[in-house]
Amino acid sequence: MYRAYPCVRGEAGRFASDTHAVVEEAAFTLNVNGRNVMAAMVSPVDLEDFIVGYLFTEEIIKGPGEIESIKIEKSVASVLTTNPFRVTGRKRVILSGCGGSAAGIDPKKLKPIESDLILPYDAITDCIREVMASDLHRLIGGIHSVGLAGPEGMIRRAEDIGRHNAFDRVIGYALRNGIDRSRTFAVSSGRISSETVRKCLVANIPVIASRGASTSLALDIAEWAGLCVIGFVRGEKMNIYTRPWRVEGAGDVAIER
Amino acid sequence: MYRAYPCVRGEAGRFASDTHAVVEEAAFTLNVNGRNVMAAMVSPVDLEDFIVGYLFTEEIIKGPGEIESIKIEKSVASVLTTNPFRVTGRKRVILSGCGGSAAGIDPKKLKPIESDLILPYDAITDCIREVMASDLHRLIGGIHSVGLAGPEGMIRRAEDIGRHNAFDRVIGYALRNGIDRSRTFAVSSGRISSETVRKCLVANIPVIASRGASTSLALDIAEWAGLCVIGFVRGEKMNIYTRPWRVEGAGDVAIER
Numbered sequence: 001m002y003r004a005y006p007c008v009r010g011e012a013g014r015f016a017s018d019t020h021a022v023v024e025e026a027a028f029t030l031n032v033n034g035r036n037v038m039a040a041m042v043s044p045v046d047l048e049d050f051i052v053g054y055l056f057t058e059e060i061i062k063g064p065g066e067i068e069s070i071k072i073e074k075s076v077a078s079v080l081t082t083n084p085f086r087v088t089g090r091k092r093v094i095l096s097g098c099g100g101s102a103a104g105i106d107p108k109k110l111k112p113i114e115s116d117l118i119l120p121y122d123a124i125t126d127c128i129r130e131v132m133a134s135d136l137h138r139l140i141g142g143i144h145s146v147g148l149a150g151p152e153g154m155i156r157r158a159e160d161i162g163r164h165n166a167f168d169r170v171i172g173y174a175l176r177n178g179i180d181r182s183r184t185f186a187v188s189s190g191r192i193s194s195e196t197v198r199k200c201l202v203a204n205i206p207v208i209a210s211r212g213a214s215t216s217l218a219l220d221i222a223e224w225a226g227l228c229v230i231g232f233v234r235g236e237k238m239n240i241y242t243r244p245w246r247v248e249g250a251g252d253v254a255i256e257r
Numbered sequence: 258m259y260r261a262y263p264c265v266r267g268e269a270g271r272f273a274s275d276t277h278a279v280v281e282e283a284a285f286t287l288n289v290n291g292r293n294v295m296a297a298m299v300s301p302v303d304l305e306d307f308i309v310g311y312l313f314t315e316e317i318i319k320g321p322g323e324i325e326s327i328k329i330e331k332s333v334a335s336v337l338t339t340n341p342f343r344v345t346g347r348k349r350v351i352l353s354g355c356g357g358s359a360a361g362i363d364p365k366k367l368k369p370i371e372s373d374l375i376l377p378y379d380a381i382t383d384c385i386r387e388v389m390a391s392d393l394h395r396l397i398g399g400i401h402s403v404g405l406a407g408p409e410g411m412i413r414r415a416e417d418i419g420r421h422n423a424f425d426r427v428i429g430y431a432l433r434n435g436i437d438r439s440r441t442f443a444v445s446s447g448r449i450s451s452e453t454v455r456k457c458l459v460a461n462i463p464v465i466a467s468r469g470a471s472t473s474l475a476l477d478i479a480e481w482a483g484l485c486v487i488g489f490v491r492g493e494k495m496n497i498y499t500r501p502w503r504v505e506g507a508g509d510v511a512i513e514r
Contacts, residue, residue: 053429
């Protein structure tokens with residue numbers, strides 16, 4: 001469910017190479033009676049309970065007795081049911097935990113980052129502090145806070161019930177105000193997943209930093225496309241997983257793969 | 258972006274009526290050139306930046322210059338672009354922050370809860386403590402932990418990169434093992450949103466409790482369908498938003514609406 005990932009650990013501007021446990025994120029496809037019913041990002045372990053629960057809560061089956069067989073091959077599960085003509089007819093809606101993007105990610109179709117931005121250490125820790133200090137976040141919880149910042153500090157902060165919505169909000173602000181995104185970085189109160197990495201790549205934002213963790217798939221895509229991912233920014237500490245040269249002073253520390 | 262919601266506050270088994278700020282969650286539909294391109298759950302404020310950012314990160318527009326007009330009426334935004342024949346062709350994937358359910362919610366199609374379950378106070382606080390004590394959560398972050406429990410304690414715990422996947426996992430476990438779900442409650446490390454409430458309703462799980470916040474829409478649906486929602490379970494404290502009689506001793510405290 002996780003794997004060791006090499007990184008550069010920073011603390012108060014000093015750096016050392018290290019490894020850190022990163023949670024696995026994998027694409028998963030579900031076919032029912034030969035027809036694709038969903039694709040999701042999941043933790044790729046023990047999928048039977050998930051499949052049965054999903055089919056039930058999506059009202060594709062009334063109970064486990066309607067399942068004839070489940071066959072799982074790598075990231076594809078094929079289910080046969082006793083009600084072969086039942087289909088999922090309801091409108092599909094993007095969820096409040098996420099919102100925004102619901103696009104599949106094909107890294108080869110993404111343009112690598114083009115930017116020579118190098119960030120001062122303090123710009124990153126200061127902006128994370130600022131994004132975490134959201135009044136709404138403190139008052140009510142349950143809201144995601146995302147910022148778009150530059151070397152001189154915060155440019156725009158946005159909050160939304162959907163993490164990806166908040167990303168779209170700051171990117172939309174940058175677009176509408178003609179901001180050079182190759183000179184910016186994104187900061188987030190929440191986890192860095194493949195989809196938020198994808199949004200940064202589409203928008204050519206060269207660095208993403210978060211107080212939280214990153215997923216394995218987010219790091220694989222970021223590594224491929226040249227995005228700098230910084231996780232666990234807490235106080236004066238941070239883990240730089242990819243492109244450490246974008247953080248002032250961290251470029252000389254080797255990441256061993 | 259939030260509203261006051263009445264609740265019963267519990268602390269170490271003592272109760273008082275109060276109100277608490279709850280974050281707003283609303284359904285939002287986006288039409289581009291007369292065609293529906295998405296429906297999402299959002300924070301219903303300042304939507305222009307979100308719309309422009311979404312259209313850009315989904316590669317429906319190359320920049321804000323391709324937008325002719327944005328018209329927003331209540332929860333529906335209609336956009337006209339200068340590239341009227343561009344469509345979103347990529348595969349839609351459910352996101353890692355959520356996973357699982359992507360169904361729209363029509364409360365009228367949901368069956369109200371049928372259960373006479375009343376829970377001891379300690380069963381709730383103990384199970385939240387247990388679900389938060391996940392080793393993986395502590396080690397790597399970035400993972401959601403959900404449990405299905407009964408009055409006597411935890412029945413099954415599941416972790417997944419997608420919050421809703423973790424719910425589907427424990428529901429799937431209950432189905433496969435013939436557990437009477439009307440005698441169970443769900444505990445979660447994360448926010449309670451409309452979709453997790455919907456999963457409990459489909460599975461006839463009468464109580465959902467979380468360390469985190471609940472959204473306004475989650476509470477509205479729960480209130481309608483008779484689900485007991487308990488938020489901010491921390492140490493000996495909790496906020497009971499709906500059906501307080503399901504918590505031992507809280508049934509006599511008035512919720513003023």
